[in-house]
Every structure is written in C-alpha cells, then in structure tokens.
Amino acid sequence: MDWKETMMFGISSLGWVHTLSSLPAIPLAIYMFARYGRIVPRSKPGIVYFISMLIGAITVFPIAHQSASYAIGTATLLLLLAGYGVGRISSFGRAGKYLETIFLSLTAFLLMLPTITETLTRVPNGHPFVTDLSSPILRGAQGILFVILIVGLIAQIIHLRRQGKRAAFASPAEISAE
Numbered sequence: 001m002d003w004k005e006t007m008m009f010g011i012s013s014l015g016w017v018h019t020l021s022s023l024p025a026i027p028l029a030i031y032m033f034a035r036y037g038r039i040v041p042r043s044k045p046g047i048v049y050f051i052s053m054l055i056g057a058i059t060v061f062p063i064a065h066q067s068a069s070y071a072i073g074t075a076t077l078l079l080l081l082a083g084y085g086v087g088r089i090s091s092f093g094r095a096g097k098y099l100e101t102i103f104l105s106l107t108a109f110l111l112m113l114p115t116i117t118e119t120l121t122r123v124p125n126g127h128p129f130v131t132d133l134s135s136p137i138l139r140g141a142q143g144i145l146f147v148i149l150i151v152g153l154i155a156q157i158i159h160l161r162r163q164g165k166r167a168a169f170a171s172p173a174e175i176s177a178e
Contacts, residue, residue, distance in 0.1 A: 010122065015063050019118075022056030022111060025049050029108040033152070037159045039104035041084045053080050053107055069114070076110045079103045094164060101156050109149045116141045 011019065028049040032039045040046045057080060060073035083103030086096050120130040120138050130138045 012063060014059065018056055018059035018063055021052060021059065022115075023052070025052040025056065025108075025111055026115070028052065029111070033108075038101045038156050039083070039108065041087060041100065041104065050080065050084055053111065056111070072110050072114060076107055079107045079110070083107060097160055098157065101160060102153060105149065105153055105156060109145060112145050113142060116145060 028045045029039060032043070032045055032049070036043075039049060041050065053076065057073050057076040060069055060076075064070050064073065080103075083100050083106075086092060086103065087100045089096060092099065117133070117138060120135075120141060121128050121133070123129065132138075
C-alpha cells in the first residue's frame with residue numbers, strides 16, 4: 001500500500017504514524033500538569049512525552065499540506081529541544097526551570113492546536129463539525145486553548161516561585177525529602 005493512499009478520515013498511512021505517535025503526549029502532558037504542575041523532563045512520563053513529541057514533530061514534515069504545519073512543526077522541535085536542554089545548562093540557574101516550564105508548556109499548546117483543528121475538520125468521518133478553517137467553532141476552540149495556555153503559564157510561574165521561596169527557607173533535609 002502506498003503511504004499516500006488515504007484511509008479512514010482521509011489520513012494517509014504516514015499520517016496515522018504521525019497521529020498515533022503524537023497521541024501519548026496528550027495524556028502524559030495532562031498527567032504531569034496535574035501531578036507536578038508542569039511537564040517534568042527528567043521523569044519517566046517526561047521521557048515518553050519527549051519521544052512521542054519528537055516523533056510527532058518530525059513526521060509532520062512529509063505529511064504537511066499547509067505552511068502553518070511546517071511552522072508549528074519547526075517551532076515544536078525547537079521548543080522541545082530547548083525545553084529538554086535548558087535544564088542541563090547550569091549557567092541559567094533558577095531561570096532555567098522557568099524557561100524549561102515555558103518552553104515545554106508551549107510544546108503542549110502547539111500539539112493541541114493542530115489536534116483540535118484536525119479533529120474538528122475530520123470528525124465525524126464524512127461529515128466533520130467544521131468545514132471552514134475560519135469557522136466560529138474552530139476559532140472559539142483555538143481561543144479557549146490560548147486562554148488555557150496563558151492561565152496555565154501564569155499558574156506554573158506562581159507555583160515555581162512558591163517552590164523557590166520554600167526552598168530558600170527549607171533545610172537541606174527538607175529539600176531532599178521532596
């Protein structure tokens with residue numbers, strides 16, 4: 001079967017590889033946001049998130065049909081690599097944790113933006129909820145995602161600041177217990 005042949009929902013075989021490899025990143029991000037207040041790169045879920053996002057971001061290039069897809073894929077790759085790398089650079093100090101959190105939160109947003117768009121323009125099969133990219137339903141869903149991103153980033157930064165203040169007044173034994 002040719003990889004360009006379409007299957008269910010008009011998605012090619014390579015498109016399904018892209019979709020199914022990206023899919024685990026969604027519940028993993030939700031889990032880490034709920035459990036840790038952010039995506040934690042040096043955790044087991046964080047490692048699986050990285051692999052899932054990396055495969056998804058790389059496989060978007062051969063299947064993309066719009067220039068926005070290339071831009072989102074490129075931005076996702078850059079933010080993913082920066083988010084996983086910045087914590088390893090000691091010269092950033094505490095700012096590294098903030099940058100890591102912001103970069104990785106942006107990767108989750110960039111994952112969800114096309115996910116919402118693709119879902120609404122393909123489901124239900126043959127009669128999608130949205131047929132026009134300027135649909136109020138689609139624009140509303142994208143706007144809600146943006147609001148969630150902004151509110152989430154503010155909450156994460158406040159959480160990190162509180163952790164930093166707590167650590168400043170905690171003994172070394174208390175810090176290692178966390």
